[in-house]
Structures are given as C-alpha cells and as structure tokens.
Amino acid sequence: MKDFKLICTACGKEYSIERVDPRCDDCNEPLEMELVKKGKIKQGNPLQHTILERYSDFFPFNEIRNDLSLNEGFTPLVSISRIAKRIGLKNLYFKNESQNPTWSFKDRGTLFGIQHAYSLGYKKVGAVSTGNMAVSVAAYGKRAGFDTFIFVGKNIPAEKLNPIAIYGAHLIRVDGDYGRLYYESLNIGRKQGIYFINSDVTYRVEGYKTAAFEMCEQLDFDVPDYVVVPTSAGGNVRGIYKGFLEFKEAGIIDRVPKIIVAQASGCSPIYNAFIEGKDKVERVENPDTIAHGIENPFPPSGNAVLKMLKENGGTCISVSDEEIIIAQKEMAEKGVFGQPESCVPLAAVKKLRQQGYLTENDxxxxxxxxxxxxxxxxxxxxxxxxxxxxxxxxxxxxxxxx
Amino acid sequence: MKDFKLICTACGKEYSIERVDPRCDDCNEPLEMELVKKGKIKQGNPLQHTILERYSDFFPFNEIRNDLSLNEGFTPLVSISRIAKRIGLKNLYFKNESQNPTWSFKDRGTLFGIQHAYSLGYKKVGAVSTGNMAVSVAAYGKRAGFDTFIFVGKNIPAEKLNPIAIYGAHLIRVDGDYGRLYYESLNIGRKQGIYFINSDVTYRVEGYKTAAFEMCEQLDFDVPDYVVVPTSAGGNVRGIYKGFLEFKEAGIIDRVPKIIVAQASGCSPIYNAFIEGKDKVERVENPDTIAHGIENPFPPSGNAVLKMLKENGGTCISVSDEEIIIAQKEMAEKGVFGQPESCVPLAAVKKLRQQGYLTENDxxxxxxxxxxxxxxxxxxxxxxxxxxxxxxxxxxxxxxxx
Structure with missing residues (x-):
C-alpha cells in the first residue's frame, strides 16, 4: 500500500492505510482516505483496462489485481435534452450506473473493498444488506474465491433473497434488530477475520470516486454545475465529491460542481438536519418511502455529509413518493429506467428549478x-x-x- | 447514406442501401449489407463517443445522430480463469451484454435500426417481440421521440408486459397467430409508415457487428479461437461473424474466430439441420426450453446461419435445460448472472470440450x-x-x- 493516511472526517485523527475498521476510535465518525493531490489518468483505451488501472494514481494499491474485477464502471453519461428543455436547464445528464455488473453503483465500492481485503490477506468478506449491496458483495466475493457472508433480516421476501442467493455466498437470515446487526457484523468481522464491506466503509467510498472521474472525462473536463446524488448512508455522495476534489487538486479540472443531496421525504434525516442548520443527523422514526434503497433512518455518514455540504456550498432536498414515481416514468419514456431511488435526483431537480435554485444556464x-x-x-x-x-x-x- | 449495397444472403440479388424490407423479393431470404473492406477504428476515448462514432467507417450513415443513442455497447469482456481451468481451456471470456441500457444485446441492433429509420425520415418504429427486443425498441423508440409500436401476444403475463410498458410505447396485445404476426407487421409497416426493427432485419444485424469490433479491441487484436453465440432468429450470430470478417478485410485483425452456434435442445432447428447436413432449417413443432429468448421454432435467418457456418468452418451444438441451469449457477458463482439463454454458451463449451472438439490450448x-x-x-x-x-x-x- 502507498504511503497515504486515513483521517477521521470529524476530529481529524489519523490512522494507518491498512485499517479495516471504518470508524474513528475517539468520536465514532467515519474515516476517509486523505485527499490525493497529485495524479494523472492512465492513458490508453478504457476497453483494455479496468477502473482500478485507469485511475490507479488516486488509490493506495501498489499491486492491482484485475482478476478481482468484473469490469465495472465506465458507465454512460446520457444527455437528455428534451427533459432539460422542458424543465428549463441548459443540459441534463444521467450517469447510468445500472450498466454495472450487478446493475447498480455498488459494484464500484465493492471492487475497492475487495481489493483492500485482498491487499491485507483476507480470505473472507461480508456485507449487511438486503438490496443492491448484498448482491454486489455476493458477486464480487465469489468472483474473488473468498468465503462470502451476507447477513439479511429474517423476514426478507423471496423476491429479494433469490437475486442474492444465486451467487452462492453464505446467506444468513438473522433474527434480531436489524440496526444492531450492522454494528454486530463489525464485531464478528474482527473475531472471525471477515472484512465487512458495508455501506460507507472507507474503501467503498474510495471506489465511488471513479464515477466522478468518469464524468470529468465524459464531459471533456468541463464539469457540470451540479451533481445530484440520491443519498442513504452517505457513502456514494462522499465518494463522488471526493473524486471531484482530487481531480481539482491534481489540476485535471478547474472547479468542483456543487453537490445536491437528494432524499425521499419518507426518510430524510440528512435533509431534516440540513434545513434546521444542525450538524448532526437524528434518527428518523418509522421511515416509509418507495425508494427503499435510500430508506436509512440513521445514516452512518450523515454527519460527514452535512459537513461536506457546508464545505462545498451545495444543498439538500427531499421529494415525495409521488414525485419519485412521476420522475421514474419521465426517465423511462426517454429510455432510462431506474429503480425508484434512482429517480429521486430528477424529482429533486424539477423542484429546485421551480424554486429558482437552479437556473436556465445550469x-x-x-x-x-x-x-x-x-x-x-x-x-x-x-x-x-x-x-x-x-x-x-x-x-x-x-x-x-x- | 454511403454508396454500399444490400445483398441477398442466398441468391446474391442486390438492393439499395435505403431499403427497409429485410428480405429478398425473389427468394425471401434475409438481405445483408455488403462487406465493408476498408476502415479504421476512430481514435480517441470511448468514454467520449458512441459505438456509432467509433466504428463509423463500417456503417453506411453519413450523419450520425448521437441523440438517438443511450450509450450502448462497450460492454465488458470478463476473463474467468477458474472456469477455464476446470474445463481445461487456455482462456474463457464472457462478453457481458447485460451491461447495456436495457440490459441485453438487443440495444446494439436497435440503435442501428433507429439510426436507419431516422436517415430515411421515418417517425414511427415498431417491433414484434415479448422479450428483450420489445423492451429495447420501446426504450430507443421513445428516446428518439418516435411513435413506437410494440406488438405482443394476447396472453403475455404481467411480469413480461410491465417492463415493456414502463417505457410508454404503444403496446398492443394481438389476438391471433403469433407466427403470422411477424409477417403481418411488415405489411402494416409498409401501409402505415412504421419501420419494424424485428429480430434479424438488415440494420439490426449491422449493429451486432460492434460486439465483435469491441472484442477485437479488448483482446488487443489477438482474437479468440472460438466465439460461442446463443442463437434464435440468427441475427446476432450473423452480425458478430460479419464484424470479424470486416476487421479481417480491413487488416485490423489477421484471422476470424471459428463461430459456435449454440441452441437449446428443446428448440434447435439450426442444430437439427446442421447435423443432418441440410442447408434449410425446418420448423420445430412444440418448442420447449427454459431459454425462452432463443425459443424460435422457425428462425428467419436459419438458412443464412447454416451457410455462414459452412463458410466459416465453425460448428453448431445444442444443450439441455438441465445443462443450461447448471451453467447459469456456475457463471453466477463467478459473478456473472445471465438469463438462461445467456448460459447456453458455457453449457455448449463444456460439452464440446468433453467431446474433444475444443482443446486445452483454445x-x-x-x-x-x-x-x-x-x-x-x-x-x-x-x-x-x-x-x-x-x-x-x-x-x-x-x-x-x-
């Protein structure tokens, strides 16, 4: 591993790059790899290498193992001018992460978690999830030949269980409080030597940087004014923001887009704290939204996201299930069919345009x-x-x- | 449009590049665009252009409309060495077409059909299909802003109907013989000005060339010995083969892989004709396989595929549903989860290796x-x-x- 540090997002305490535990011993906030300030995009044809290789300057791995990859990333950035025109924007792009190996953005983060696990000599990985992350970790864990453990809630329906089970990981339905299970998984991981690549762990966040890197390339380094990210635990938006920051530091782009954190009204702990000017999220009781993938009542990176928004100058917004469903249909009718949480950004954009936050030149x-x-x-x-x-x-x- | 011709795959009769009707007036066999013998891959970053642009030398369009694209193609070629080793092959690759905008290979062909429709001034497109092609044409037709007609059988279940309907095309459940519907759609297309981008129409086949082009790039122009294609109507395998032929003619690669046409035993009209040494396929009565996507009892390009196999020197094989299901699990356990027809090639490869057709250096x-x-x-x-x-x-x- 290269000589980078992990730093607590809240108190700044430093840790070794090899640390697996994703949270600070002192303040229990998420750790983050230090900002990489130098680097270049690897030249050559993206059809002939992985995101691990193309952006290797921005990651700590000395030895890249392409056989851990399923060739994730390099997903389309589709411009849909007819929606942009209708809403009144200069341009509207959709970064279509559904074109990943397990059909969600999770694959980027999983790859980097697996790569870190491999670097440290782990042979077991795991995840606590009932959705996209469970599928992704099952696929990549088995691809790597690791013993792979997926913990899900006891009452998970077959329609969610089967797409995880097909990959052949050890799938365990756990009878007990699902919120506690996240923390218990970290304990079990320590005891049993299992690397849990949960929602906002350090290297998962690192992996999400690559979506930002690609958008920079796709727009020929003329970055958009705003990037809108459906936000649950907070890992994806943190990674995307960090990616833009690093390309800015490295002189590859000349400004960082404003970040818009988009949540569902039925579960919007980050939005609630943001509008009240708080710097700590509070648990949402009885979350209820059709956007199940972002239905996290107490996001582990919530505070870090609030801090990030303050630094970046972006905003946070929430949208109703009705608005999400309308956005889903609008996107599908232009050829992009996303799961409900994937349509939260378009609903958010429409609202922010109506409110005048976004303008016709954006x-x-x-x-x-x-x-x-x-x-x-x-x-x-x-x-x-x-x-x-x-x-x-x-x-x-x-x-x-x- | 460039000065290329369409040529009948059977009798050689020539037609204008602008022709929409996909079959020969004399012998009713499929037409094909003449072999492109000169051309280069467009230089530059695939993240910044579409397959239409990258391989434009090999297509007849003068004006490329990227706003018709959903950024299809550039899909992974994943090497899975653990399966290769177990079977006893030098290398085994999976071209993962599930990472397309509507999660199947159909998007390549649909894009080129839509591009041709646009070139000729059409504003209406259609398809007869209940599966991947229906979804793909619905998505691209709506993306283009065309009036889009999808004809399905009357008794299509909701689980198949909904993923088509979400795109908002005109979806018509037709009460009557489904086999006749294919031909009737061409009549209606002529009368109503609807361009039907059905299974093996000329420009759909042209689009499938791009999968071959990409594989050449991905393997740094050292092509595999064999390419295995699950085969139904025959459009995909014809396109992939033509792509390799054209790169060979253009001097980009120095040999053409052998093609293996893989079918399901429950519906294998091409295999049946192949092993009996016939040059015409016969209709399969009561087709029955879990690989519904390749369950075509009377493939419209069947005869053209038989001719192609003779020219290429490849082979044809069929596998049972049980073998398909086993292959599906084996692939998923290495991270690649395909629909049943997508797993027919692995089942075929295992069988051909056991039979000694494939050898350890392949x-x-x-x-x-x-x-x-x-x-x-x-x-x-x-x-x-x-x-x-x-x-x-x-x-x-x-x-x-x-």
Missing part, C-alpha cells in the same frame, strides 16, 4: 444508481396501459387510433 | 446476451440456500459452520 448531472428491474413492485404505482386487438383488425386499429 | 469467448434479472422464474430451478440464525448466536454460528 448543467446538471443526476446519478441513476440502479436498474428499474431491481424493484418490480414499482410497476403497480404506474397506470401502465396496453391495447388489445384482433390480428385481422390490427392495420385498421393502428390507422384509426394513432 | 481461447473461447461466450456471449452473455442478457441479465439474469430478466427471467426470475429460473430461480425456481435452483436449489437456493439460506441459513437462519438468532442475532445473539450469530458469531458462534459462523465460527462453527464455516
């Missing part, structure tokens, strides 16, 4: 975190239409009706 | 056509396991059992 990028196929229950919220017609009447039916 | 690439999330009924065929444990007993449970 260029905005939304992060589409995962595939619409991940949560088929959302179909029921749409009034999906089809027609029925006899074959022999089909030509006239079309002539008369369309 | 490098083989399998096409993973679509995401495992597309067909969740397959989960029932697996004996998927999970454990249940109380939170307070979790540490001991793991210590004792793994």
């Amino acid at each position: 260029r905005v990028a939304c992060i589409v975190t995962g595939s619409g196929l991940k949560y088929t229950a959302a179909f029921e919220k749409h009034n999906l239409k089809s027609h029925t017609c006899k074959l022999e009447e089909l030509n006239n039916f079309i002539k008369d009706n369309f | 490098r083989v690439a399998c096409i993973v056509t679509g995401s495992g999330l597309k067909y969740t009924a397959a989960f029932e065929k697996h004996n998927l396991k999970s454990h249940t444990c109380k939170l307070e007993e979790l540490n001991n449970f793991i210590k004792d059992n793994f």
Whole structure:
C-alpha cells in the first residue's frame, strides 16, 4: 500500500492505510482516505483496462489485481435534452450506473473493498444488506474465491433473497434488530477475520470516486454545475465529491460542481438536519418511502455529509413518493429506467428549478444508481396501459387510433 | 447514406442501401449489407463517443445522430480463469451484454435500426417481440421521440408486459397467430409508415457487428479461437461473424474466430439441420426450453446461419435445460448472472470440450446476451440456500459452520 493516511472526517485523527475498521476510535465518525493531490489518468483505451488501472494514481494499491474485477464502471453519461428543455436547464445528464455488473453503483465500492481485503490477506468478506449491496458483495466475493457472508433480516421476501442467493455466498437470515446487526457484523468481522464491506466503509467510498472521474472525462473536463446524488448512508455522495476534489487538486479540472443531496421525504434525516442548520443527523422514526434503497433512518455518514455540504456550498432536498414515481416514468419514456431511488435526483431537480435554485444556464448531472428491474413492485404505482386487438383488425386499429 | 449495397444472403440479388424490407423479393431470404473492406477504428476515448462514432467507417450513415443513442455497447469482456481451468481451456471470456441500457444485446441492433429509420425520415418504429427486443425498441423508440409500436401476444403475463410498458410505447396485445404476426407487421409497416426493427432485419444485424469490433479491441487484436453465440432468429450470430470478417478485410485483425452456434435442445432447428447436413432449417413443432429468448421454432435467418457456418468452418451444438441451469449457477458463482439463454454458451463449451472438439490450448469467448434479472422464474430451478440464525448466536454460528 502507498504511503497515504486515513483521517477521521470529524476530529481529524489519523490512522494507518491498512485499517479495516471504518470508524474513528475517539468520536465514532467515519474515516476517509486523505485527499490525493497529485495524479494523472492512465492513458490508453478504457476497453483494455479496468477502473482500478485507469485511475490507479488516486488509490493506495501498489499491486492491482484485475482478476478481482468484473469490469465495472465506465458507465454512460446520457444527455437528455428534451427533459432539460422542458424543465428549463441548459443540459441534463444521467450517469447510468445500472450498466454495472450487478446493475447498480455498488459494484464500484465493492471492487475497492475487495481489493483492500485482498491487499491485507483476507480470505473472507461480508456485507449487511438486503438490496443492491448484498448482491454486489455476493458477486464480487465469489468472483474473488473468498468465503462470502451476507447477513439479511429474517423476514426478507423471496423476491429479494433469490437475486442474492444465486451467487452462492453464505446467506444468513438473522433474527434480531436489524440496526444492531450492522454494528454486530463489525464485531464478528474482527473475531472471525471477515472484512465487512458495508455501506460507507472507507474503501467503498474510495471506489465511488471513479464515477466522478468518469464524468470529468465524459464531459471533456468541463464539469457540470451540479451533481445530484440520491443519498442513504452517505457513502456514494462522499465518494463522488471526493473524486471531484482530487481531480481539482491534481489540476485535471478547474472547479468542483456543487453537490445536491437528494432524499425521499419518507426518510430524510440528512435533509431534516440540513434545513434546521444542525450538524448532526437524528434518527428518523418509522421511515416509509418507495425508494427503499435510500430508506436509512440513521445514516452512518450523515454527519460527514452535512459537513461536506457546508464545505462545498451545495444543498439538500427531499421529494415525495409521488414525485419519485412521476420522475421514474419521465426517465423511462426517454429510455432510462431506474429503480425508484434512482429517480429521486430528477424529482429533486424539477423542484429546485421551480424554486429558482437552479437556473436556465445550469448543467446538471443526476446519478441513476440502479436498474428499474431491481424493484418490480414499482410497476403497480404506474397506470401502465396496453391495447388489445384482433390480428385481422390490427392495420385498421393502428390507422384509426394513432 | 454511403454508396454500399444490400445483398441477398442466398441468391446474391442486390438492393439499395435505403431499403427497409429485410428480405429478398425473389427468394425471401434475409438481405445483408455488403462487406465493408476498408476502415479504421476512430481514435480517441470511448468514454467520449458512441459505438456509432467509433466504428463509423463500417456503417453506411453519413450523419450520425448521437441523440438517438443511450450509450450502448462497450460492454465488458470478463476473463474467468477458474472456469477455464476446470474445463481445461487456455482462456474463457464472457462478453457481458447485460451491461447495456436495457440490459441485453438487443440495444446494439436497435440503435442501428433507429439510426436507419431516422436517415430515411421515418417517425414511427415498431417491433414484434415479448422479450428483450420489445423492451429495447420501446426504450430507443421513445428516446428518439418516435411513435413506437410494440406488438405482443394476447396472453403475455404481467411480469413480461410491465417492463415493456414502463417505457410508454404503444403496446398492443394481438389476438391471433403469433407466427403470422411477424409477417403481418411488415405489411402494416409498409401501409402505415412504421419501420419494424424485428429480430434479424438488415440494420439490426449491422449493429451486432460492434460486439465483435469491441472484442477485437479488448483482446488487443489477438482474437479468440472460438466465439460461442446463443442463437434464435440468427441475427446476432450473423452480425458478430460479419464484424470479424470486416476487421479481417480491413487488416485490423489477421484471422476470424471459428463461430459456435449454440441452441437449446428443446428448440434447435439450426442444430437439427446442421447435423443432418441440410442447408434449410425446418420448423420445430412444440418448442420447449427454459431459454425462452432463443425459443424460435422457425428462425428467419436459419438458412443464412447454416451457410455462414459452412463458410466459416465453425460448428453448431445444442444443450439441455438441465445443462443450461447448471451453467447459469456456475457463471453466477463467478459473478456473472445471465438469463438462461445467456448460459447456453458455457453449457455448449463444456460439452464440446468433453467431446474433444475444443482443446486445452483454445481461447473461447461466450456471449452473455442478457441479465439474469430478466427471467426470475429460473430461480425456481435452483436449489437456493439460506441459513437462519438468532442475532445473539450469530458469531458462534459462523465460527462453527464455516
């Protein structure tokens, strides 16, 4: 490992780059790898190397193991001008993270967690999750040939369990408080030598930097004015922001976009603290939103995200389930079908444009975190239409009706 | 449009590049764009352009409309050495087409069909399909702002209907013979000005060339010995083969891989004709396989594929549903979860290695056509396991059992 440090996001205490425990011993806030201030993008064809290799200057690994990769990242940045025009923006981009190996953004973070686990000689990895992260860690853990442990709640429905189970990891339904399970997993990890690549652990956050790096390349280093990130634990938005910061420090881009943290009204602990001017999140009781992937009532990186927003000058906003569903349909009708949490950014952008926060000269990028196929229950919220017609009447039916 | 011709795959009759009707007026066999013999890969960063631009020398379009694209293609070629070793091959690659915008290979072909439709001034497109192609044409048609018509069978279940309907195309359940519907759609298309981008139409096949182009780049122009393609209508395998041929003609690669056409035993019209030495496929009665995406009883490019195999010197093989399910699990346990038809190539490779057709020095690439999330009924065929444990007993449970 290179000579970088881990630093507490709150108190600044320093730790070794090899540390696995993701939180500060003193203040229990998340640790972060120090800002990388020098580096270049590896030249050459992205079709011939991984994100680990392309951006290796910005990561601590001396030995890169491409056989741990499933060729994640290098996802599209799709410009949808018709939505931009309708809302009144100069440009609106969708970073389509559903085109990753397990069809969500989690794969970036998982890869870097796995790479760190490998660097330290671990042969066991794990995750506490019922959604995209469980799938991703199961896939990458098995790819690496590691003993892979996925802890889920006892009452997880089959439709969520099966897409995890297919990868063949040790899948354990745990009977007990799901919130406690996160912390208990870290204890078990220490005792059993299992590296838990949970939601906002240090190297997962590092992996998310690569989405920012790619957006810089995709826009030929003319970064958007705003980047909108659906936010739950806070790991993804922290990583994306850090990516822009590092490219700025390295002289690759000349400014950092403003970050917009987007939450669902049914579970918006970061938004609640932000509008009240607090620097600590409080637990949301009875979270309830269709955007299950961002339904974290007490986000472990919540305080770090609040601090980040203050530094960056961005904002935080929440949107209703109804607004999310409308955004999901609007995106699908332009060819991008995201799961509900992936549509929170568009709903947020529309609201911020109406409020005048965003203006007609702004260029905005939304992060589409995962595939619409991940949560088929959302179909029921749409009034999906089809027609029925006899074959022999089909030509006239079309002539008369369309 | 450039000065290329369309040529009948059977009788050689020539047609204008602008022709929409995909079949020969004389012999009713599929038309194909003439082989492009000169061209270069566009230099520059694939993160900054589309497959339309990167490989534009090999396509007839003068004006490229990137706003029709959803940034399809540039999908991973994942090397899985542990499976290669177990089977006894030098290298085994998986071209993971599930990382496309609608999570299947169809998007490549749809894009080029849409581009052709646009070039000719069409404002309406359509498809007859109940699976990946319906989803893909719905997404791209709406992306382009076209009136988009999807014809499906009357009794399509909701689980297949909803992922098409979400894109907002005109979705018509047609009461009548589904086989006749394909031909009727071409008639309606002529009358109503709808460009039907069905399974093996000329420009869909052209689009599939790009998967071959990418594999050449990904392997630094040292092509694999064999490429294995799950085959239904025959459009994908024809396109992939043509892509290698064109790169060979252009001097970009120095040989063309052998092509392996892989079918499911429950519906293998091309295999049946191949082993009997026939040059015409015959309709399969009562097709029945879990690989629904390749369950075409009378493939419209079947004869063209047989001719292609003779020219190329490759082979054709069929595998059972049981072999497909085993292959699906093996791939998932290395991180690549494909829908059943996507796992037919691995099952085929294992069989061909056992038969001695493939040998230990061979490098083989399998096409993973679509995401495992597309067909969740397959989960029932697996004996998927999970454990249940109380939170307070979790540490001991793991210590004792793994």
